[in-house]
Amino acid sequence: MSGTPAEPVRIRVGGTSEPYDVLVGTGLLGELAALIGTSARRVAILHPEALAATGEAVREDLAAQGYEAIAVQVPNAEDAKDVAVAAYCWSVLGQTGFTRSDVIVGIGGGATTDLAGFVAASWLRGVRWIAMPTTLLGMVDAAVGGKTGINTAEGKNLVGAFHPPAGVLADLATLESLPRNDYVSGLAEVIKAGFIADPVILDLIEADPEAARDPLGKDTAELITRAIRVKADVVSGDLKEAGRREILNYGHTLAHAIEKAERYKWRHGAAVSVGMVYAAELGRLAGRLDDATADRHRTVLAAVGLPLTYRGDAWPRLLETMRVDKKSRGDMLRFIVLDGLAKPVVLEAPDPTLLVAAYAEVSA
Ligand SMILES: NC(=O)c1ccc[n+]([C@@H]2O[C@H](COP(=O)([O-])OP(=O)(O)OC[C@H]3O[C@@H](n4cnc5c(N)ncnc54)[C@H](O)[C@@H]3O)[C@@H](O)[C@H]2O)c1
Numbered sequence: 001m002s003g004t005p006a007e008p009v010r011i012r013v014g015g016t017s018e019p020y021d022v023l024v025g026t027g028l029l030g031e032l033a034a035l036i037g038t039s040a041r042r043v044a045i046l047h048p049e050a051l052a053a054t055g056e057a058v059r060e061d062l063a064a065q066g067y068e069a070i071a072v073q074v075p076n077a078e079d080a081k082d083v084a085v086a087a088y089c090w091s092v093l094g095q096t097g098f099t100r101s102d103v104i105v106g107i108g109g110g111a112t113t114d115l116a117g118f119v120a121a122s123w124l125r126g127v128r129w130i131a132m133p134t135t136l137l138g139m140v141d142a143a144v145g146g147k148t149g150i151n152t153a154e155g156k157n158l159v160g161a162f163h164p165p166a167g168v169l170a171d172l173a174t175l176e177s178l179p180r181n182d183y184v185s186g187l188a189e190v191i192k193a194g195f196i197a198d199p200v201i202l203d204l205i206e207a208d209p210e211a212a213r214d215p216l217g218k219d220t221a222e223l224i225t226r227a228i229r230v231k232a233d234v235v236s237g238d239l240k241e242a243g244r245r246e247i248l249n250y251g252h253t254l255a256h257a258i259e260k261a262e263r264y265k266w267r268h269g270a271a272v273s274v275g276m277v278y279a280a281e282l283g284r285l286a287g288r289l290d291d292a293t294a295d296r297h298r299t300v301l302a303a304v305g306l307p308l309t310y311r312g313d314a315w316p317r318l319l320e321t322m323r324v325d326k327k328s329r330g331d332m333l334r335f336i337v338l339d340g341l342a343k344p345v346v347l348e349a350p351d352p353t354l355l356v357a358a359y360a361e362v363s364a
C-alpha cells in the first residue's frame with residue numbers, strides 16, 4: 001500500500017489501569033498471539049458473514065499455536081448489534097466453557113467490534129478482548145476507546161459498557177476488499193477528527209479528495225494515523241465520557257436519529273456526515289461558528305462523496321429520537337458545536353427555533 005510505513009505505527013491509549021496500543025500497518029496477524037498471551041486457553045473469534053474466510057484463517061493460525069480457537073459468525077453490519085446476537089454469542093461461550101482467562105477477538109467493522117467488546121464486557125462480568133478492525137471507520141474510531149454496545153428498538157447504542165480492548169491491530173491490507181461506499185463512509189469520522197481537533201486532516205483531503213477516497217491513496221496511512229491520534233488523545237483523558245470525550249460525538253446527535261429512522265440501513269458514517277452539516281449550521285445560527293468554517297463542512301464532505309441532506313418531513317421523528325441521546329440531561333438537549341475550527345464546545349438547550357432553522361439547511 002502506497003504511503004504505508006514498513007514498520008507498524010504504534011499509538012498508545014491510556015486513561016485506564018491497563019494502557020494498550022493501536023498498531024497500524026500491514027501483516028499484523030503475527031502480533032495477535034502475543035496480545036492474547038499465554039494464560040488464555042480458549043479464543044473466540046467473532047467475525048461478520050462477509051469475513052468468513054478471514055475469520056477461519058485467524059482461527060487456523062491460533063489453533064496451530066495451541067489455542068482452542070473457535071470462529072463465531074455474526075450478521076453483517078448493524079444486524080449484529082442486537083441483543084439476540086449477543087445472546088447467541090453468550091451461549092457459544094457457555095458451551096465452550098469460556099473462562100475469565102480466555103480471550104475474545106473481534107475482527108470486522110465497527111458493528112462487529114462494538115458487539116465483540118460488549119460480549120467481552122458482559123461475559124463473566126468482563127473478559128479480555130482484542131479488536132482487529134477491517135474498515136476505515138473501525139480503525140480510526142470504533143475499535144479505539146472502549147465504547148462497546150448494541151442497539152435497542154428505541155435507539156442506537158443504548159445498551160453497552162466502557163470496556164477497553166487489550167490491543168488493536170489495524171491491518172491496512174484488509175481495507176482492499178472493503179466496498180468503496182463503506183470506505184467513504186469511514187471518511188466521515190476522519191473528517192470529524194479534522195474539524196474537532198486536527199485541521200491538517202482537512203487540508204490533506206481538500207488537496208486531493210480522490211486520493212482520500214482510495215484505500216491505496218498516497219495520504220491513506222497519514223489520514224488514518226492522524227485520526228487515531230485524535231481519538232487516542234481524547235479517550236486517554238476521559239475514558240468514561242465525563243467531559244471532553246463528548247467532542248467525539250460531533251454530528252452524532254442527529255446522525256443516530258437518522259440511523260434509527262432508516263432502520264439502520266444507512267451506514268453510520270453517512271449519517272454522521274449529515275449530522276456534522278447540521279451541527280455546523282446550529283453553531284453558525286447560535287452565533288458561534290464563522291461562515292467559512294460552516295461552509296467548509298459541505299465542501300469537504302461533498303468532495304469525497306458523502307451526503308449533506310436528509311428528508312425534510314422526518315424532522316418531528318428525528319427530534320423525538322434525539323431526546324434519548326446519551327448527551328441529554330433530563331429534558332435538556334445538548335449538542336457538540338464548534339466555536340471555530342478545532343474548538344468544540346457543548347451547546348446546551350438551544351432555542352427550539354434554532355433547531356428547526358438548522359434542520360431547514362440540511363432538508364432535502
Ligand atoms: N465504539 C465506538 O467508539 C464507535 C465509533 C464509531 C462508530 N461505531 C459504530 O461502528 C459501526 C459502523 O462501523 P463500520 O462503518 O465499520 O460498518 P460495519 O461494521 O457495519 O461494516 C460495514 C460492512 O462491511 C463489511 N466488512 C467489514 N470489513 C470488511 C472488509 N475488510 N472487506 C469487505 N467487507 C467488510 C461488514 O461485514 C459490513 O457488512 C456503527 O454501529 C457505529 O455505531 C462505534
Ligand SMILES: O=C(O)C(=O)C[C@@H](O)[C@H](O)[C@H](O)COP(=O)(O)O
Nearest residue numbers: 141145147156157245248249252326
Ligand atoms: O468514542 C466516542 O466517544 C464517540 O462518540 C465516537 C463516535 O464516533 C461513535 O459513533 C460512538 O459509538 C457514539 O457513541 P454514543 O455514546 O453516542 O453511542
Ligand SMILES: [Zn+2]
Nearest residue numbers: 189252268272
Ligand atoms: Zn461515530
